[in-house]
Amino acid sequence: MDTALRFNIYAPIHKAFRLFMADTLARLGRLDLGDAHDLAAGLGQLDALLEAACCHLRHENDFIHPAIEACSGGASHRIAAEHREHLEAVDALRAQAAALRATPGPAAAHRLYRQLAAFIAENFEHMDVEETRHNQALWAAYGDAELQAIEGRILASIGPEEMGQWLHWMLLAFSPVERAQLVAGLPPEARAPVLAEARRLLDGAAWAKLARALDQEPVAA
Secondary structure, three states: OOHHHOOOOOHHHHHHHHHHHHHHHHHHHOOOOOOHHHHHHHHHHHHHHHHHHHHHHHHHHHHHHHHHHHHOOOOOHHHHHHHHHHHHHHHHHHHHHHHHHHOOOHHHHHHHHHHHHHHHHHHHHHHHHHHHHHHHHHHHHOOHHHHHHHHHHHHHOOOHHHHHHHHHHHHHHOOHHHHHHHHHOOOHHHHHHHHHHHHHHOOHHHHHHHHHHOOOOOOOO
16 A cells, blocks of 8 residues: 555644744744843743643653554654653753843853754654654554544644644645645634634735635635
């Protein structure tokens, strides 16, 4: 079977996570240390990223790794160990961010920027292992409906605030086709607020493509 046609439990969230990380790194790189609002906003986005990272790995630990271990014992051990290292790295980044908040300065800002860059670089490689080796184990043992059920349990465990944050980055990160599939797959009561967020985030061309895909008039924002 062509694995490109298989349900990929990792790909959508990882695409959003990669953009979230890259955008946060870029924002830290251009921080204006003389502007208290800009500093607070940049570090606030870092706080949100680090909390999202912790939640994301917990979801994988709690829902995906047991499924992998049930069919291929030991296959998730490497990634689980890296998850523990990621939590330690998050603590170090939070400490460095607190130091920058307390005493803003270019040396501290650059240390935080480099530290985050290294964290992101490791995560990019980590996610590639999940999307290749972990997916191979999952596809060998489970049908798409079973994998979708696992994803459903993950989604049911996510609160509104976390869900809203992930939807924000998914709308920005997804291709036009993926974006339309995301919105079309939402419960009817959830579509209006997500469309409102999409209209706010997307440029005119991207919004028009989404509206056409959903058979809506692409009214200008």
